[in-house]
Amino acid sequence: MTSVVTAQNLGLTFPANDGPVVALSDVDLDIKRGEFVSFIGPSGCGKTTLLRVIADLEQPTAGTIEINAMSPAEARVKRSYGYVFQxxxxxxxxxxxxxxxxxxxxxxxxxxxxxxxxxxxxxxxxxxxxxxxxxxxxxxxxxxxxxxxxxxxxxADLLLMDEPFGALDEIVRDHLNSELLKLWAATSKTIAFVTHSIPEAVYLSTKIVVMSPRPGRVTDVIESTLPAERPLDIRETPEFLAIAARVREGLRAGHSYEE
Amino acid sequence: MGKALRDGNTLPVLIVLGVLVVFWYLAAIWLNAPWQFGVYERAGTTGWGWTDFVRDTWSQERPVLPSPHQVMIELWNTTAAMAPTSKRSLVYHGWVTLSATLLGFVLGTALGILLAVLIVHNRATDRSLMPWIIASQTIPILAIAPMIVIISYNVLTGKNPLAEMLHLDADAARLVSKALISTYLSFFPVVVGMVKGFRSPEQIQLDLMHTYNASASQTFWKLRFPIALPYLFTSMKVAVAASLVGAIVGELPTGAVAGLGARLLGGSYYGQTIQIWSALFAAAILAGVLVIAVGVVERLVTERMGARPA
Structure with missing residues (x-):
């Protein structure tokens, strides 16, 4: 399968008055055509920044990134992606x-x-x-x-979604999640999806990228073993819970809340 | 109807109006009394009663402060009861002022929007123009108005390429030179409002246009301009009232023979206080009508733009 998004050693540092803020550090990424990839992590882990770099809304300060073998700017000018904001x-x-x-x-x-x-x-x-x-x-x-x-x-073949359902209540969110899966199946698009909800990430994704903050980096990449057909009650199955547990593990390992 | 009176603005406004009218009548007695005493003394009238005295102070020919009904009667006589072509008709003078007001308002709004566009799209114009725009409004308009009127009249009727291109007769040149004062006063609120309006899109809306690779003009016409329209109407309400003030000020110091400003000036030359007050009221009514007219257009436009009914 061809790669839609590839990144190597990607880094982004924002200059600030009290010293530079490292939003992304050493991110390697490979999104294949037709995949549904979720980026999950706590606030400040750089998941939205990463999506904005793909969309040419932010400029990386280190590493390389390509969208359909083009630079993000070229891809944007060619209108290669649709962006859904928070x-x-x-x-x-x-x-x-x-x-x-x-x-x-x-x-x-x-x-x-x-x-x-x-x-x-x-x-x-x-x-x-x-x-x-x-x-x-x-x-x-x-x-x-x-x-x-x-x-x-x-x-556009690529759909970038930045916590699109974050502001909605859980009932609506469940409904929209299953709708989104149907839509993804019907259109066979590649989707990059930012979320901070573990069930949402596990339910939707073929691949889950777990991120952690300070500096923003990728701590785990999980290939989902769930079947393509996903009714909402798949979230009660042991397979689903096992993946959710691994995501939670990755989040805990990458981030210490004690600081 | 009774409920509308109680819950709306109508009742409070009427109460204030009533208080003002009562106050005005009392002030008229007080201010016109010295003259009335003199009249009685010269005529040798003695033993006048208070009722006669009050009636007389309210019906002098050239009172210090005319009473409300005198002003209203004068307004009626010089508008509805007089042919609008008459040189004493306030409809005629009002139209002279209104035409300069509207021309100045249109020019001022256009200039204001144009300057705002330049300021929003170019950092250099933002830095260089804005201080001058603000400085322009610190100059007393009364001081600069005669010079603007006279210079522009002379330019417009003189021998130069601009005059030859526009080809205006004396009346039109007079109208344009007055309208320039209106423009001077009315472009300012529009610039300030529209700069704020053009800058009001949120980052997310600008990002959206960026992801579509929209050009600057597409972003302007599809986002900045429609989002700035509410600001435009607010500014235009201020600007239209300022335009009227500008047109009147443009008529005052230049010996204009027509217009509400000329009526004000003529009235003060000859001590015709009733004429002054009726011209003042005509100006106030005109300003009110203009602001309401802008409000009506605003409502039509916002309805067309799908605003939630208030």
Whole structure:
């Protein structure tokens, strides 16, 4: 399988008044086509920073990183990825369909194709009936689904998701997690997913990257042994719990809360 | 209706209005009394009663402070009861001022938005322009207005490429030179508001545009401009009132023969206090109508932009 994202010895240090902050240090990473990779770790472990480096929103200060054998900047200019932020970041003056149309307008898709893509992606996230609604008329979970539709609309192969369900309650989150798995199966995209929830990471991923802070680094990479078909109650099986235990182990090893 | 009175702003506003009117009538008695005593003395009137005295102080021809009903009657006589083409009609003078106000307001808003765009997109203009913009508003407008009006009138009617290009007659040149004062006063709130508005997108919204590899102009038209519109309307409400002040100030010191400013000035030359007050009220009513008009446009635009109904 071809690699979508590869990184070697990747490092990022932010300059600060009271000395430099090492956000990422010596990160090696290999994301293959079609994988669902979760990055998990406590706050400050650099998981969001790593995603932002992939997206060319931050510049690494050490090491190399390639997306589809291009630099992050080239990949961004080629619109190789869709990014889903922690907040939906929908434009309140645009209807849901117009929000989904935003990247299509910017990328210059013909109007007719825009309509077709809006209809298809809203259908993928089950928001077909809400095309004409404004964001404030939708619940938080629906808003985040709309923002996923927006990231899918221009058919980038890589989907970068930064704690997209972090602000939602657990019931909605469970529902959206299973929806996301269906969507991933239907579109066969590569997904990089940042989370701080162990069950979420284990439930969704084919590969779990465990990270720890100060400095932000990778402490463990776990290949999931769960089957592709994952009903929600798979989370009660011993296999699932074993992987969750290993993630928890990795988090504990990498981070001392006593400091 | 009764509930609307009790819960809304109407009742408090009416109470304040009532208090002001009562206060005004009392002040009119007090301020006009010395003159009235003199009138009685010269006419040899003795034994006048308090009722007559109060009525007389409220109906002098050139009172120090005209009573409210005198001003209202004068307003009525010079608007509704008079042909708008008459040189004494406040509708005519109001239109002269209003046309300069609107022209200045449009120019000022456009200039304000343009400067804000330059400031937001260029660090050098931010540093170099902003101090001058602020300094421009520290100059007393009354001092600089005559010079701006006279210089621009002379430029616009003189022999130079600009005048030949615009080809304005004397009336139009007078209008434009007054409107420039309005522009001078009204561009400032728009610059300040729009700089804030254009800078109001959150980082996450800018990051989103960055991931789409959006150009600066796409980011401007699809994000910065729509998000700044509420700021624009707030600024425009201040700017339109400032424009009216500018147009009146532009008429005051330059011997203008038409406009509310000319009525104010003429009234003070000849001691026509009722005329001054009615012109003042006409200006206040005009300002109110202009601010409300901007508010109506604001509501139409925000509704079109899908704002949650308040």
């Amino acid at each position: 907040a939906p970041a929908l434009y309140p003056w645009r209807t849901i369909e117009k929000n989904v149309a935003l990247p299509l307008e910017i990328m210059g898709f013909p109007r007719q194709e825009q309509q077709a893509r809006i209809a298809r992606t809203l259908d993928l996230v089950n928001l077909s009936g809400f095309a004409k609604k404004y964001p404030w008329q939708l619940s938080g979970g629906m808003q985040q689904r709309a923002s996923i539709a927006r990231a899918l609309a221009f058919d």
